[in-house]
Amino acid sequence: KAGVTQTPRYLIKTRGQQVTLSCSPISGHRSVSWYQQTPGQGLQFLFEYFSETQRNKGNFPGRFSGRQFSNSRSEMNVSTLELGDSALYLCASSSINRTGGTQYFGPGTRLTVL
Amino acid sequence: GDSVTQMEGPVTLSEEAFLTINCTYTATGYPSLFWYVQYPGEGLQLLLKATKADDKGSNKGFEATYRKETTSFHLEKGSVQVSDSAVYFCALGQNYYNTDKLIFGTGTRLQVFP
Numbered sequence: 001k002a003g004v005t006q007t008p009r010y011l012i013k014t015r016g017q018q019v020t021l022s023c024s025p026i027s028g029h030r031s032v033s034w035y036q037q038t039p040g041q042g043l044q045f046l047f048e049y050f051s052e053t054q055r056n057k058g059n060f061p062g063r064f065s066g067r068q069f070s071n072s073r074s075e076m077n078v079s080t081l082e083l084g085d086s087a088l089y090l091c092a093s094s095s096i097n098r099t100g101g102t103q104y105f106g107p108g109t110r111l112t113v114l
Numbered sequence: 115g116d117s118v119t120q121m122e123g124p125v126t127l128s129e130e131a132f133l134t135i136n137c138t139y140t141a142t143g144y145p146s147l148f149w150y151v152q153y154p155g156e157g158l159q160l161l162l163k164a165t166k167a168d169d170k171g172s173n174k175g176f177e178a179t180y181r182k183e184t185t186s187f188h189l190e191k192g193s194v195q196v197s198d199s200a201v202y203f204c205a206l207g208q209n210y211y212n213t214d215k216l217i218f219g220t221g222t223r224l225q226v227f228p
């Protein structure tokens with residue numbers, strides 16, 4: 001079974017631009033979560049989607065948004081990029097109807113904001 | 115709120131040495147506990163998990179036991195290899211909230227020398 005895939009793997013943007021990251025979960029997984037990883041703040045939860053509905057959200061500004069499609073694929077968008085948004089963005093999926101289930105992570109998208 | 119505390123790294127060992135990475139948690143209820151590993155330039159890989167008190171998770175020679183009385187989930191391996199060099203993250207997930215959100219520790223870098 002294929003793992004979680006994320007595209008693109010690397011992105012370079014400039015301040016003020018916006019960016020969209022994509023995540024395809026493991027087949028059959030309906031829950032997708034996003035995390036931001038930085039050297040200073042570590043791994044921080046962004047948001048979680050289940051069956052196209054956001055069911056949990058972390059403490060990030062409104063510039064960070066996401067959505068999930070009917071095939072469970074998810075996208076996250078960051079508008080008006082700031083230098084501090086440079087990070088590794090990780091997507092994770094977990095199995096159907098299991099709260100507290102096991103999350104499986106993709107390889108991440110490395111975003112650099114210049 | 116819920117939190118995870120890991121020992122500071124880096125942990126530096128010679129090949130075949132015994133490894134312990136300490137992890138303690140603060141949580142209400144009965145969380146699931148996880149260890150993830152991150153190799154350079156990659157996402158997180160699930161190493162092992164435990165879903166209730168006294169459970170022992172194990173994988174690839176690594177073990178961790180869910181100790182509710184000491185709120186701990188220490189990672190151990192009897193004989194480390196150079197290939198075990200990576201960053202290890204302890205995480206908890208709540209079972210009774212409608213979410214799969216994970217709360218991570220800060221990570222512990224392990225360096226194994228031949």
